[in-house]
Amino acid sequence: MSSHNETHSGPGGSDAINTEIITLTRFLTEEQTKHKEATGDFTLLCHSLQFAFKSIAYYIRRASLINLSGLAGSANSTGDDQKKLDVIGNDIFISAMRSSGCVRILVSEEEEDPIIFNEYPNARYAVACDPIDGSSNLDAGVSVGTIFGIYKLAEGAQGTKEDLLRPGTDMVAAGFTMYGASSELVLTMKDGPVNGFTMDAALGEFILTHPNMQMPKKRHIYSVNEGNSLWWADPIKEWCNSMKVPEKEGGKPYSARYIGSMVADAYRTLLYGGIFAYPADKKSPKGKLRILYECAPMSMVFEQAGGQAVNSKMDRMIEVVPESIHDKSGIFMGSYDEVQKVIDIHNKHKR
Secondary structure, three states: OOOOEEEEEEOOEEEEEEOOOOEHHHHHHHHHHOOOOOOOHHHHHHHHHHHHHHHHHHHHHHHOOOOOOOEEEEEOOOOOEEEHHHHHHHHHHHHHHHHHOOEEEEEEOOOOOOEEOOOOOOOOEEEEEEEEEOHHHHHHOOOEEEEEEEEEOOOOOOOOHHHHOOOHHHEEEEEEEEEOOOEEEEEEEOOOOEEEEEEEOOOOEEEEEEOOOOOOOOOOEEEOOHHHHHHOOHHHHHHHHHHHOOOOOOOOOOEEOOOOOHHHHHHHHHHHOOEEEEOOOOOOOOOOEEHHHHHHHHHHHHHHOOOEEEOOOOOEHHHOOOOOOOOEEOEEEEOHHHHHHHHHHHHHHHO
C-alpha cells in the first residue's frame, strides 16, 4: 500500500507533500453524510461563516497598510470606540448570513437590535456573533477574533429577538476564530468533539490541524485582569491570592498570562490549560462579557474539550438564560480542576 505522504527534494530542500488534507469544506461535507435527516442548510450556513472568516482575516492582514484600523467615530452598543474594522467585520457578517438564505435572525455585538432577515421567513437558524472581538487591541497588532453561536429556531418561531433568549445548551454549534500570526478556527457541534482548523493562506482553505481538542485537566496558568482587584468580592481575591502563594512549602506559584483579547486568551487556555477569568465586580455587577455571543459559545467549546465554565454565581455558564440580547455576565473558564478551585473557594465562603 502506498503512503499518501511523498517527499520531493528540490533546490529549496525537501518538502513532504500530504495529499490527504482535511479542509473545513470536506469536514463539513463528511459531517453532513453522518446525519441522514440533514437538509444541507446547516452545512450551507457553515460555508457562509467560513467565507466571512476568510474575508475578515484578509482585511485584518491588510488593515495597517490601508489605514482601516483608525476610529470610525461612533461607539457601538456596549460603548467601545468603534474601529473601521469593526464596521467592516460587521458588514461582512451581515452580508454572509443574509446570502446563506438559512438564517432568520442575526444578533451582532455591533448592532443594538437583532437583524431579522424577513426575505427568508422559513429559514431555521439564528446566529449570535461578536464580529471582531478585542478590536481595541487592533492597532497594537494583538490577535483579535470572531466568536459565534448557532441556534436552531423552535417550530413556529416568529423571528423575534425573544427567539434567542435561550440557554447555551440550546446551541447546535459554537466556536471562534483568532486572527493572529495565523488564522485559527475552533468549531464544535452540540455534544461533539472540538476541532481546530488553521488557515492555509496558499490554498485559501482552513485545514484540520487540531482534531478532537482536549484540555489538560489542570495547569498552573491564570489569566485575569488584576487591575480590577480593588472591586473584587472576597472569594475572588482569595482565589487569586492562592495562585501566587502556594499551599505547600516549596510549591511553585502560577504563571500569569493576560492578553486582554478574549479569543487569544481563550485559545491559549484551550491549548495549554489553565484558567481564564473575567469576574463580575462592584464596578460591573453584572460582569463585562456578553452571554449570547461571548460566554455561551466559549462555554460550549470549553466543556466539550473537557473543561468547565461558570459565571460569577458559580452557575454552569452554558445553562444561563440571557435576559436581553446584550446581557452580560462574569465568567471563569478553563481546565476542569482549575475552575473547580474557584467553585470550591466560593462554596467555602457561602458556608
